[in-house]
Amino acid sequence: MCNSFSFLLPMGMVDAELIPEHCGIIEFYHNVDTWETEFYPIRQPKKLHEDSYWKLNDKDLFIRKMALNLLQRKMEIKGKHEELIFKNPFEIKKLK
Structure with a gap:
């Protein structure tokens, strides 16, 4: 990259x-x-390509993942795992 x-x-x-x-x-x-x-x-290092980082990566996906990680950390700090919108699929199977 x-x-x-x-x-x-x-x-x-x-x-x-x-x-x-x-x-x-x-x-x-x-x-x-x-x-x-x-x-x-x-x-000295040689340049491999002139492409920008965002040309090689999806900016929207990157921002969504970063926001999800931030939300999960915020909830972990508060100790409220049950309030997460995106629950861990393994925990859902345990409840059934």
């Missing part, structure tokens, strides 16, 4: 040839004595 991607790796831990050519690589070194971390770009 993304246009470009980079791996953040500890310095010298993974050989750059093992990572696909289109992926970028950023290695880091953490000095435990000074608590400083240094980053070294090894390879």
Whole structure:
């Protein structure tokens, strides 16, 4: 889904040839004595496509799922599972 991607790796831990050519690589070194971390770009990521995220995904379905998840979390926080509009189908079978 993304246009470009980079791996953040500890310095010298993974050989750059093992990572696909289109992926970028950023290695880091953490000095435990000074608590400083240094980053070294090894390879820049390449763009895979120019398509936007919403051209590849259904925006309406995404918003509906996000709203349903938000509603379920809200009801879980309140402790009122019985008020959910979309009940768990397994719980319905248990009641019959």
